[in-house]
Amino acid sequence: MEIINENIRKIPFVRFIIPFILGILSGNYLNLDPLILIIASFIILLLLIIFHFNKKINAEYSFGYIFGILLSVFLFLAGASEVSIKKLQYGKRIPETFGKFIALVIETPDTSGQNVQTIILIEGQSKEKTKAYLQKDLNSLNIKLGDKIFFSGKIKSINKREYSNFDIQKYYKYNGIYSEVYLKSNNWKLLSHNNLKDLKWLANKIKDKFLNILKQSLNNNIDFSVASALTIGDKTNIDTGLKSAYINAGVIHILCVSGLHVGIIYIFLQFILNFVFKIRFGQIFFAIINLIFIWIYAFITGLATPVTRAAIMISFIIIGKALKKPVNTYNSIAASAFIILLSDPYAIFQTGFQLSYLAVLSIIYWYKKIYLLFLIKNKFFDKIWQLVCISISAQIFVLPITFYQFHQFSNFFIFANLIATPLSAIIIYLSIMLIPLSFFPFLINIFGFITSIAIEFLNKYIDFINKLPFSITSPILFNNFHLLITLLLIICIILIIETRYKIFINIATGILLIAILYNLNLDYKISNQVRITNYKIKDNTVIQYFKGTNSLIITDLKKDEKNLKMINTIVNYNSVNYGIKNHITVFVNGNDQNISYLP
Structure with a gap:
């Protein structure tokens, strides 16, 4: 246990953010009185001040623990207060008139x-x-x-x-x-x-100018839509079918500007400015240039929330290295998250926030452990192995949220990311280079053409992966209980790796047994379910009959694209929540009967 305590001392912001997040969750899900929370916070704050400035109390080692407990309570109350006040503000609704x-x-x-x-x-x-x-x-x-x-x-x-x-x-x-x-x-x-x-207005002006440069430089609207999604996360112009292909291939993250994109900018700058580390004050010069370019990129994206989040995160790491302070990456990540949650506590509930931070944490923790499983001497195959390790490590913490939110898994995500990740980095570099090259018509045409070729190759590769048999597993039945069990199991595995204590092995075994028993009970309930549900949709009727994992819908709705989409929504909802695997829809219009098989 001393190992855990020693590691925790190195990451103060992690100690701060845990009670703060617990407070946010409590404030959101419980009806807490903001006034009582504020008064309690003020009392705890006074006690903290007294403890801090009283030398006699400080001299006692045991009071260090009391100070830590009081600080945790204060942060918990601060998180709960912030959310409760927001709930009160937003409770005053605009009348529905x-x-x-x-x-x-x-x-x-x-x-x-x-x-x-x-x-x-x-x-x-x-x-x-x-x-x-x-x-x-x-x-x-x-x-x-x-x-x-x-x-x-x-x-x-x-x-x-x-x-x-x-x-x-x-x-x-x-x-x-x-x-x-x-x-x-x-x-x-x-x-x-x-x-x-304001700043966001200015950032959007810069973003619009960049989009105009992209549109004029690339071959067609498809290339432009992918380039704008890759570089600034603007997916408004991307084709629905193409977007679905990226989702099914497991590479939709490259179209959502996040820490990955900021990391790509950081690595590129590190590569081209490697020589500055040999000169005096080179580290500080590198930090200043890096910060300038990273925040310029944030402005190009219109200060998109995920990029701003990642820019704050990486800024902490850059500043720490420039000041030659020992930088703990976990502490820097926790510090950036703490600042974001102070300004917007509801960010913790946003899927983008969860996936962004969990992916970064997952790569940092698991990458080296997975990479060291196989030592490859050949440089080319070693680079491929590194990409595989990044893809696998990024998924470990993210998978529970992915299953819970999207109920599907991309079976060939490793193969998709082997090409998509490095190629997307090249496209981002080429797209950003178009800004200075816009002053040189001949050069911008050449680089625009090269960028378009790279995008078209990426699209064809993603389409190829998407069309492979069994490319996705869907729908996955994954509810609140599954999410909780999976997260607890991941925590236990980390504690086993870090401490080697048998107690955590026993706890993990217990969690697995509970999960197995729960799933057996769930499978029994699903296989024996018999239900009839009647949906009233305007003047039409939709009747759904359930028996086990089978479902039948009979409706007098007209069989058109709009109604097929609505029926699909109902089917998907029941597949995820009630384990439906086989389904038939019968459209009955007068004497006309059409049978449509929907997955």
Whole structure:
């Protein structure tokens, strides 16, 4: 146990963030009184100050533990207070009535769907944000971040969509959005431009200029959509089928700007500036250049949340190395997460935040352990082995969240990442180089052509992986209990590796036995289930009959693309929640009967 204590002393921010996160979780799931929490926090803070400045108390070793406990309690109360206050602020809802409003557009509009989607802030009503859906026309396609609009319409609360595995209400809640409004072309008008001149507005201006350079340099819209997704995470123009291929191949992470992309910039700068370490103050010079370029990249992405998160994380590591302080990577990661959660405690519930931090932590912890299993002398095969190790190590902490959120697994993710990860890095380098080359028409055409060739090769490779037999395992039945058990098992495995204590082996064995018994009971319930569910959809009827893992839907809905999509949503929902494996849908319209087999 002394080993654990010694390691914990080296990572103070990890000690800070654990009680803080526990406080956030308690504040979110429990109805706690913010006033009581604030008073309790103030009392604990006074005790901490007394303990810190009283030399007699400080001299006693035992009081060091009491100070640590009080600090943990204070951080717990601080986390709970922050969330409880936010809940109170957002509790004052905009009334669900028809009215006339003035609003500010605070997010770059997404024009890829049937409607133009954006986030607005309504004047004089509430601090909460509203999701706006504008009918697509010439005016809505030209709306920008910082525009002020006038509209008349009914603002509604965002409710959970029926029979959907994706909880849209919870997703928007954790992003501070509680209401939505649908606006037809004649229900709104533009009042003025450029009403939001802050850092994010400036960053989006820079991002738009970069996107224009990309669009003019690349061969076609498909190349542009992939390049913009790879470099700045803008997936608004990417084809749905192509996006699905990236998801199924297990490489969708390269289209979501995150720590991986910031890491690519960092490694590239380290490579080209390697000579500066030989000169005096080279480490400080390298740190300054690195920080400048990393934050320029963050601005190019429009200060996208995942990139900002990663930039903060890597900035701590760079500054620590420049000051020649012993840098503990776990401590730097915890420090960046702590700062982000201080400004937005709901970030802990966002899937992007969870996957980003877990992937980085997983690589840091597991990469070396996996790499040392096989020592390969050949340099070429050693590089391939390194890529395999990165792909495997990144998945270990991420898999439980992936199963829980997406209920599928990409069987060939290792083979996909062998090509996709290094090639995506090359495409990012080439795309960013187009900015300075935009002043040289001849050079930008050459580099634009090379970038397009690289993107087209990447797309073909991903499509090839996606079309392989058994490329994905789906749907995976993985509920709250499975998530908890899996996380506890991973923690036990880490404790076994770090301490070699038999007690953790016994605990891990116990957890496995509980998991086996739970799954046996679940399989029994699923195989013996017999249910009938009647869904009322407008004036139509959808009846679903369950028996074991089989399902039959009979409906008088018209068999068209929209209704097939809705039936698929119901089927997927029941597959994930009730273990349905085989399904038949019968569309009955008068005398016409059509049988459609849906997976």
